[in-house]
Amino acid sequence: MHSTRRNLPQLLGDARRWFDEGLLTALEAAGAAPVSPTQVQLFAVLDDQGSTVAELARHMGVTRQTAHQAVHGLVAAGLLAQAPHPASARQRLIRRTREGERAHRQASTILERLEEQLAERIGREQVDALRTTLEAPWGRPPGPGDLSQK
Template sequence: MHTTGRNLPGLLGEARRWFEEALLRALEKSGEVPVSPPQVQLFAVLDEQGATVSELAQRTGVTRQTAHQAVHGLVDAGLLEQCPHPSSARQRLIRRTREGERVHRRASSILAELEERLAERIGRRSVDALRDALETPWGDPPSVEPPAE
C-alpha cells in the first residue's frame, strides 16, 4: 500500500483533474468546441431534465456567478440552451442542445476509455473498489469538533 501522507480530499481532487485533463485533450484532438474545466464540471452534473443556474452552482460547488459564466460560454458554443422554467416565470431552465447531447455522449465514451486505461495502470480490482466506495452513500457530512491546540 502506498501512503503519501496527503489528505483524501486533495487526492480526490488530483484524481478528478487527471480525468478532466485527459478528457479535455481527447475532445480537443477530435475537433470538439474547446471547453474549460469549470464548463466540463457543469456539463457533467446537468441531467436530462435540465436545471437552473442556481442548481448547477450548488451541484458543482461554485458561486452562482461562476456557474452563470460557464453556462453562457456553453450556450455561446451551442452546447446548452436556456428554456422557460415550467414552474417559474423568473427562472430559466438550462438544458443540453442536440449538439450538446452528442458531445456529452462522446465525452462519456472517452471517460469509459479513461477508466479502462486507469484499470490497466492500477488494476481492475482497485478501480472497482474505488468506484464501489464512491458510489456507496456516505450520508450527511458529520459535525466534527476541531482538535484542541
C-alpha cells in the same frame, strides 16, 4: 515533525484532474469546441430534464456567478440552450442542445476509455474497489460537535 502524507481531498482532487485533463485532451484532439474544466463539470451535473443556474452552482460547489459564466460560454458554443422554467417566470432551465447531447455522449465514451486505461495501469480490482467505495453512502458531513477529539 510535519507529515508529507497528502489528505484524501487532495488525492481525490488529483484524481479528478487526471480525468479532466484526459477528457479535455481527447476532446481537443477530436476537434470539439474548447471547453474549460468548469464547463466540463457543469455538463456532468446537468440534469437530463434541465437545471437552473442555482441548481447547477449547488451541485458543482461554485458560486452562481461562476455557474452563470460557464452556462453562457456553453450557450455561445451551441452546446446548451435556455428555456422558460414551467414553475417560475423568473428562472430559466438550462438544457443540452442536439449538439450538446452529441458532445455529452462523446465525453461519456472518452471517460469510459479513461477508466479502462486506469484499470490497465493500476488494476481492474483497484478500480472496481474505488468505484464501490465512492458509490457507498457516506451520509451527511459531520457537524462541528462531531469533530471534537475524544
